[in-house]
Amino acid sequence: MPKPRNIFSHLSIEMAARASKCDRKRAHHVDAGEYYLAVKARNSTKTYCQHCAREILSSAGNQLSELRTLLERGPNLLFAGLYRDGVPAPLSKKEPPQAAARRVGRLLD
Numbered sequence: 790m791p792k793p794r795n796i797f798s799h800l801s802i803e804m805a806a807r808a809s810k811c812d813r814k815r816a817h818h819v820d821a822g823e824y825y826l827a828v829k830a831r832n833s834t835k836t837y838c839q840h841c842a843r844e845i846l847s848s849a850g851n852q853l854s855e856l857r858t859l860l861e862r863g864p865n866l867l868f869a870g871l872y873r874d875g876v877p878a879p880l881s882k883k884e885p886p887q888a889a890a891r892r893v894g895r896l897l898d
């Protein structure tokens with residue numbers, strides 16, 4: 790059986806060769822010798838300090854959990870309008886995506 794595709798191949802934890810700024814919050818720093826989250830795109834690499842990396846990975850974990858739930862219970866959730874394009878559907882344009890995710894998450898618990 791073929792190995793499952795690695796959908797995280799553009800992510801890695803790397804050790805900084807030199808000091809740099811965090812790409813999420815410019816006030817954050819990554820010191821030389823410190824580990825950081827590297828997110829590689831075609832022509833660039835984004836650097837995230839450990840604080841931001843924890844938040845990004847935590848959010849990604851929640852998104853994975855929601856995708857797993859959607860995969861298992863998808864047709865009902867799609868029918869109920871809880872998800873649109875694979876993400877929790879906001880009730881209105883004013884509802885931030887994080888709030889929609891929390892609301893939909895509570896309904897599924």
Ligand SMILES: [Zn+2]
Nearest residue numbers: 811817838841
């Ligand atoms: Zn940061």
